[in-house]
Amino acid sequence: MEQQANDVLLATRTALSQASALAVQYSFSILGAVILLVVGWTLAGFISRWAYEGLSRIHGIDETLARFFTNVVRYALLILVFITVLGQFGVQTASIIATLGAAGLAIGLALQGTLQNIAAGIMLLVLRPFRVGEYIETSSVAGTVREIGLFATELRTGDGLYRLAPNSTLWNTPITNFSREPTRQNDLKINISREDDLDLAMETLMGTAKRNPKVLTSPAPSVFIDSLGDSTISVTLRYWAKTGDWWQVSRDMVKRVKLAFDEKDDPAAMPEDSAPGKRSNGTAMAEKPTRQ
16 A cells, blocks of 8 residues: 555656646747747737838829738738747647648639639739729729629619629729820711701811810811711711810710701801802701710
């Protein structure tokens, strides 16, 4: 009995000695891990802020893109710090890295469509085929851009509806930007009878364009015969206007042309030196409306 008591006492002392040694050993590891976490967290925040400030100073880098790359840098540094901390406790970091790589591949395959939207969002933010406030049109969506995100782009349609378009659908299709260029061309076509005075119709169209202050003089407006029908002649007035005024000018020109032809049809309004002959009775055809 006494021998058993001595054995228990000896085993207890040995266990306490080993526990004390392990406590001393791992206390330094825990202290080192805490120091690494604090330093790594602080360093990751500092480097991410430095990266954000550097990207923000680069012309053409969007705010969303700058924040995205900043977060990528920050979380990559934090993952590196976490792996280093595990190494302090004797964990084989090579196996952890391999596991993270396999998990990343699996997640990437599962979220393939989402990653396509992110990649497309990055390309849209870098190349910037459109900006916030511009009116765009693709084969599947049209509207004014409200926000460009990493996953999708928010638009407001011409009739005031909200539309969310995945970035991959915008990147993989031709985009028409109606707001990017400072000036924009418009064609206004009218049909006149073959018996009408062609020269008078062309002169009336040109005079109407020149009297509109919002029609640009450079490039100068032009009038030409567009096509010949069996009983009609199609005449086109081509003019340029500022992009911001284009929609209003296009509507206003239809009205001005109509009133100008009505005035020419009034005998009291004909110039005194006008040559006798048939007067133009052209009817303005509004072009197919295209939003800005």
